[in-house]
Amino acid sequence: MGKSFSVDDTVEKHPLQVKIVPEVYIKSNQSQRAMGIQTLNALHESFGIKPNASQQFLDVGCGTGDFTRQELLPRCQPCRRIVATDISRAMVEYAEENFAHPQIAYEVHDIEGDISGLVKKYGKFDRVYSFFVLHWAEDLTAALRNVAALMTDQGECLLVFAAQVAMYRIWRRIVEMDRWKPYKRVIERFIPPSQDIEGRSGLYSYMLAVLQKANLKPRTFQLLTRDESGMDVDKFIQVELSIDPILPLLPEGSRREFEADVADIIRTFWTEKPAGDPQYLLHVFVVHASKVLKKKVQRSLCWTCCVQ
Secondary structure: OOOOOOHHHHHHHOOOOOOOOHHHHOOOOHHHHHHHHHHHHHHHHHOOOOOOOOOEEEEEOOOOOHHHHHHHHHHOOOOOEEEEEEOOHHHHHHHHHHOOOOOEEEEEOOOOOOOHHHHHHHOOEEEEEEEOOHHHOOOHHHHHHHHHHHEEEEEEEEEEEEEEOHHHHHHHHHOOOHHHHHHHHHHHHHOOHHHHOOOHHHHHHHHHHHHHHOOEEEEEEEEEEEEOOOOOHHHHHHHHHHHOOOHHHOOHHHHHHHHHHHHHHHHHHOOOOOOOOHHHEEEEEEEEEEEOOOOOOOOOOOOOOOOO
């Protein structure tokens, strides 16, 4: 007799990682890609130091590699290289196979984990980029501390990540259903604290406090808002199922039932209120920051001369 399936064991023993299929994700990330391009176009000229052939940059959470290769690399020229990392080996392998370039080095790495191996192999980075990844971090402060630690003293970072999204509201509805309630703790591990903060001022205060703890000083800090109510419902269902953290944990026989429930909940969610309602709003943090350098303590020696 096989071991019984325990959701609690799964929650406790598995690292926080969404199991996304690269081939599915690349077909459903157009919205995030468009927002990333918008941010790059708006802020890329605001870096204090222009790129040169000696510099290297880091892309945290490169995913399938298409954005790194097609959008980021052309805007970073001239440069020595971009090191593009992702926690998912499947994503990195897909990126290497489909979006390879002599100036891009793909690496499997967890931004919340130990950075010493990455620094030993490549050194520190003149810029750190990250697009729609950091909201997945279980400890955002730890992730951003690592971002700061990976930067050179004069380095800068450009970070774009979700503050509040409709997807999390839908996830919480799913686990209100009796048959999926055992997975509530799975869902909550993936929902950042910012999701439950009320008001723009509260979100600003939260993020500024996190940046301060992470030794990052914002040069530009924006909270972008977009109404997602016009999104194609079928496409949204595809996106949700491509990143849903519960689906990979389910026994094969339960997956179709789960997918049907998800589709029903999403269709209700997107039609129950008028366009522009707060539940359809996407709020995104955009942070352009530099590193806070620790002040060096200079010790002065006092000499007392005694003349007799």
